Amino acid sequence: MKINIHDFAKQFKLEYRFLYENWDHVAGYDEAVDAFDDYLKNDVGGFRKFVGEFVDYRHDIISSDREAAAFMFALESMGVL
Numbered sequence: 690m691k692i693n694i695h696d697f698a699k700q701f702k703l704e705y706r707f708l709y710e711n712w713d714h715v716a717g718y719d720e721a722v723d724a725f726d727d728y729l730k731n732d733v734g735g736f737r738k739f740v741g742e743f744v745d746y747r748h749d750i751i752s753s754d755r756e757a758a759a760f761m762f763a764l765e766s767m768g769v770l
Contacts, residue, residue, distance in 0.1 A: 692739065692769060694746050700766055701743075705759035718758050724770075725757035 708715060728736040743760070744750050751757055764770045 692764075692767060694742060697743065697763055697767065698746060700763040701759050704762040704766065705755060708755050708759055708762075713755055713758070717762075721758035721761040722754045725751075725761050728761075 708718070727733070729740060740751065740760070751760060761770065
């Protein structure tokens with residue numbers, strides 16, 4: 690995946706904040722969480738490597754459903770998915 694990690698981190702924060710402010714009650718939330726798990730399991734398009742790069746950049750793992758959904762929403766909003 691060729692994504693600017695700095696731009697992605699900004700979008701991830703926006704998506705996470707939106708989910709937090711709406712108590713995760715947004716269209717596509719459950720599907721995004723499931724997609725994150727599926728992409729990670731199947732390493733779709735080098736997904737694991739990019740997740741690892743993002744974890745290193747943030748110095749924090751993706752450890753919640755909200756973070757997983759925000760990750761996928763950020764990819765979608767950047768036109769990757």
